[in-house]
Amino acid sequence: MxxxxxxxxxxxxxxxxxxxxxxxxxxxxxxxxxxxxxxxxxxxxxxxxxxxxxxxxxxxxxxxxxxxxxxxxxxxxxxxxxxxPAQQRFYTITAQGSGDKPGVDIVHVPSSDGVDMGIEGTLYFNLNLKHDVIKRFDDKFGTRKFTLGKDTYYPWDGDKGWSAFLDQIIRPVIDNDLRVQIGNFRCADLVSSCALVQNSAAVPGQTPAAAPQANGTANNNNISKIQDAINTSLAADLKETLGDEFIVNLRFNLVRITMPQNVQDAVNKAQAAYAQVSEMQAKAAQSQALVAQAQAEAQANEARQKGYTACPACAQIDIMKSIPPNVTTFAPGQGFSITAPAAGTKP
Structure with missing residues (x-):
């Protein structure tokens, strides 16, 4: 070994x-x-x-x-x-998607007369960058996670984290403000075509009445009032909800207001009915105009004939005046004819 x-x-x-x-x-x-x-x-x-x-x-x-x-x-x-984020940010509520997320997302709130209105718009804002404020923001929200889909994120986890924070904290305040402001107006005050189904009394077997006149200018003014009210109330509501003035420079643009599909279908039917009424009224007016024109022509012919009876020579003179310039010989019959002089000759 x-x-x-x-x-x-x-x-x-x-x-x-x-x-x-x-x-x-x-x-x-x-x-x-x-x-x-x-x-x-x-x-x-x-x-x-x-x-x-x-x-x-x-x-x-x-x-x-x-x-x-x-x-x-x-x-x-x-x-x-x-x-x-230190730059201006925005939160979009639209039929094409909300914020950075895909999919349809519209705020549905009732008008004062009970019509479910679909609201689309964009909120523009900035995060308060003052050091003492941003520190309090991080203490309150940067240390907790928010749900987006099936996952959870911190607000500083990129775009998904920021979207999760906006969806859970900011979005409910926006919805509440829209509900309060839209509830102050009737459907027709916001969407002109809503008057077509609210003001029309559709009676079976009767011709629909003329379409009610919509006031588009008043609707635009009402939408501006809603925007101004939301811009004012959102700032106060967000400060109260978040506990501090973390969000500043808010501006909400109300982009579009839509009606429920069943109401829109009724509007389309009403518009079609009013269009048929307008078409029938136009045809009736055209027929009346043609009748009036025929009566005027008949009266003129009758008066003209009385004049020719009293003055036969006048009839011949009018006949001569009505001869086209390209006719060189006029022969009304009974051995009577008139031939225009040749070019270059004096009559």
Missing amino acids: PSISVPGLFRGRKAWAWLAAGIVLLIVLVNAMSAIFGGMARTNAGEIGVVRNGGPLDNNNIRQVMDPSSGLTWTGLYSSVHKY
Whole structure:
């Protein structure tokens, strides 16, 4: 059996110890370099950053705020940066999608006369960038998640996180304000064609009455009133709901108001009926005009004939005047004819 010397065994164990120590040192260096480089951050022109402490031995308090377009900044080891939009943002409610999400999304609120109105519009706003305000915003909303579909996100988790925050916090306030303001007007005050079905008394077997006159100018004024009221009330309601003036420079544009499909179908039928009435009235007026024209022509012919009876020569004169210029010979009969003189000759 071969023998192993003690010095040789010691040298082998020492080599393994150095190797293990090197591996541990490499891991420590990698983590240290990662932490050091991870402690540097910057913001783009369209975002503001709220820096929070991190790490196993540190608290999670706010460390600092990074303004838009900041240079490379030391944020501390294991700190996290919550980046929020610093430019004007918008929240769209439309049949083509809401905000950054696909799909149909319309606010349905009743008018004062009980018609379910579909509202489409866009809210423009800015996030308050004052450092003390944005810190309070991050404390209140940046530390909790919001649901979007089947997933949850922080407000600073990109566009999805911001959309989730708007859907759960901002959208209910918009819906409530629209419900209050739209409830102050009748359907016809907002959509002119609504008057076609509300003011028409459709009686079976009777011809529909003439279409009621819609006041488009009044409708536009009412929509402007709604926009102004929403712009005023939204600012106050959001401040009360959020607990601070986190959202500023609000402006709501009311883009479109639609009626339920059954009401729209009734409007289309009413418009078709009124169009038929208008067509019949036009045909009747045209027939009356033709009758009046025929009566006038008959009266004129009768008067003309009386004149010719009293003055036979006048009849011949009118006949001569009515001869076309391209006729060179006129022969009414009984050996009587008139020939126009040749060109270049004097009569």
